[in-house]
Amino acid sequence: MELANTRYNNVLSQIKQEKTKRRRELLEALRKNKWALASLYIIIALCAMSLVSFIYTPYNPFQFNLAIARQPPSLSHPLGTDELGRDILSRIMYGGRYTLGISFISVTLGALIGVALGILAGYYGGKVDTVIMRIVDIMLAFPTILLAIALVAAVGQGVKSLILAISITTFPVYARLVRGTVLQIVNEDYITAAKLIGLSSYKIMVKHVLPNTMSVIIVQMSYYMGLSILLASALGFLGLGVPPPKPEWGTMIGGGRTYFFSTPHIVVIPGIFIFITSLAFNLLGDGLREALDPKLRGLLRRG
Amino acid sequence: MIGALLVVFLIMRILPGDPARLIAGPEASWEDVENIRKMLGLDKPLYIQFIEYVKSVFKGDFGKSIKYGTPVIDEILARLPYTILLAVAAEAIAVALALPLGVYSALKPNSTLSRFISAISLFGASLPIFWLALILIYIFSAKLKWLPSFGAGSWKHLILPSFTLALLLMGNLTRITRSSVMEAASMNHVTTAVAKGLDNGKVLRRHVLRVSMIPIITIMGLQIGSLLGGAVITETVFAWPGIGSLLIDSIFYRDYPLAQGIILFIVLAFVIVNLAVDFIYGLIDPRVRSRTWS
Numbered sequence: 001m002e003l004a005n006t007r008y009n010n011v012l013s014q015i016k017q018e019k020t021k022r023r024r025e026l027l028e029a030l031r032k033n034k035w036a037l038a039s040l041y042i043i044i045a046l047c048a049m050s051l052v053s054f055i056y057t058p059y060n061p062f063q064f065n066l067a068i069a070r071q072p073p074s075l076s077h078p079l080g081t082d083e084l085g086r087d088i089l090s091r092i093m094y095g096g097r098y099t100l101g102i103s104f105i106s107v108t109l110g111a112l113i114g115v116a117l118g119i120l121a122g123y124y125g126g127k128v129d130t131v132i133m134r135i136v137d138i139m140l141a142f143p144t145i146l147l148a149i150a151l152v153a154a155v156g157q158g159v160k161s162l163i164l165a166i167s168i169t170t171f172p173v174y175a176r177l178v179r180g181t182v183l184q185i186v187n188e189d190y191i192t193a194a195k196l197i198g199l200s201s202y203k204i205m206v207k208h209v210l211p212n213t214m215s216v217i218i219v220q221m222s223y224y225m226g227l228s229i230l231l232a233s234a235l236g237f238l239g240l241g242v243p244p245p246k247p248e249w250g251t252m253i254g255g256g257r258t259y260f261f262s263t264p265h266i267v268v269i270p271g272i273f274i275f276i277t278s279l280a281f282n283l284l285g286d287g288l289r290e291a292l293d294p295k296l297r298g299l300l301r302r303g
Numbered sequence: 304m305i306g307a308l309l310v311v312f313l314i315m316r317i318l319p320g321d322p323a324r325l326i327a328g329p330e331a332s333w334e335d336v337e338n339i340r341k342m343l344g345l346d347k348p349l350y351i352q353f354i355e356y357v358k359s360v361f362k363g364d365f366g367k368s369i370k371y372g373t374p375v376i377d378e379i380l381a382r383l384p385y386t387i388l389l390a391v392a393a394e395a396i397a398v399a400l401a402l403p404l405g406v407y408s409a410l411k412p413n414s415t416l417s418r419f420i421s422a423i424s425l426f427g428a429s430l431p432i433f434w435l436a437l438i439l440i441y442i443f444s445a446k447l448k449w450l451p452s453f454g455a456g457s458w459k460h461l462i463l464p465s466f467t468l469a470l471l472l473m474g475n476l477t478r479i480t481r482s483s484v485m486e487a488a489s490m491n492h493v494t495t496a497v498a499k500g501l502d503n504g505k506v507l508r509r510h511v512l513r514v515s516m517i518p519i520i521t522i523m524g525l526q527i528g529s530l531l532g533g534a535v536i537t538e539t540v541f542a543w544p545g546i547g548s549l550l551i552d553s554i555f556y557r558d559y560p561l562a563q564g565i566i567l568f569i570v571l572a573f574v575i576v577n578l579a580v581d582f583i584y585g586l587i588d589p590r591v592r593s594r595t596w597s
Contacts, residue, residue: 143528143573145535150566153554230431234536237433238551253434260437261445271434279429286425 029291036287050096059087095247106166114174122182222285375564386545393468405480427474524580
């Protein structure tokens, strides 16, 4: 008992040292990767833009004015006006809260569910593992967008069902990844030591297992942000996502589609925003992956 | 498989809106609606409905479409050739482009072209496919007037949708090809073969490509999912009369036997293709034959 206790404390302090060291290295590596850094700035700028829309947009994003419908970009309307004469810049700003917000909430939700299931499966093994992994396999058997379409069709259109659909389609992958990581560390000495000194399973999982899976989770979350922005906007475009007149970026493209040939900017501009946002998250994911652990390269991959 | 059936069934069964009332029309009396509900078997408890459903699916009976009044399976089979044509064309284009590009960038990782290739594949993973489709229509149909913008008919109709779909697949495929070729090329037996004095082409064909095919084929199998999912979007944009656009139509009409049938059909196709992929492993890699893969 005495021995286990000292051993445990020794390992703990070692881990703590290693952690601070690793954190410093991570920041350093991230700073050197100019693509990842640029992506981070772009993401921050886009988030800031969406937040600003809560207090200020150049025009009312819902105000119709058919007299100035489908105007190309100009000084008074920097990104032009859409099919109903609404200012596109204002709508993009306002729509960011849907496209970014929905993606962020659903990715976080998916991660929470997936991580919890993955840790449970990996830590307890046996029957728990079998049941959880079977569920995960079934969910993985569904093509992502298809599952999302089916769910949205079933639960009804709207922000909530969109979040539900995206988080449900993403959690299985976290569960798999985290389970793999847990299986690798569950037999390490310090976990055995923690068990020996009588730490509860819950404490071991939260204190020792979870931190070890964090790097995998963060990288995967960044990739999934890129993916769910595409997913949310694709559903919006199909008319199954955030319903008009709310200016979710994909919904904007769906709405302006009819006038695409005569005034392409209505469709092109929201698309560019979707593309840049998704690209930035993918690049950030790449950067984080390389910074955290080059060995992860094979394990993690984009959507 | 049963699990997949259950998920599809449950999802579609909780669709809001009462299909019986939808068929009966807004002016129908309450009795009429009840009769139709009985006719469709919707008055029975959920689990009985599910058992009936599983039974009939195994008989190849997916129920009747509410909108068309014809068996769902007929509707699916009528549209299926279009989707298969589109999917095969897209996969062929993707493979034809991604494999050479991937192999090239694996063998010459530092050349400018390789950098360009990996940038392109990263872009591919971030492009909204429906938007790309619209842009392609704008360039090739509206401006250049080379290709028709929607519908099906001649081979010209196929070009834009299949290229759009292929671009969706290419990014991943190129990247996986690149990394698996690089990995295979660093294996011991390759060094041996080079040391033995075999010429480079032979080493590449016999020792590198063959080994690297395994992960590539796995990805191709897994990509059937994104292929079919992407097909739903691509078909809708190009008004391509496959099962993807049929699915979207049926959802908007709340034709839930049809939507359920299509989703189930796609999922089954996905599962079967992946079983086939597992089987192909054995043919390519003799090491796998003795093992069983789940």
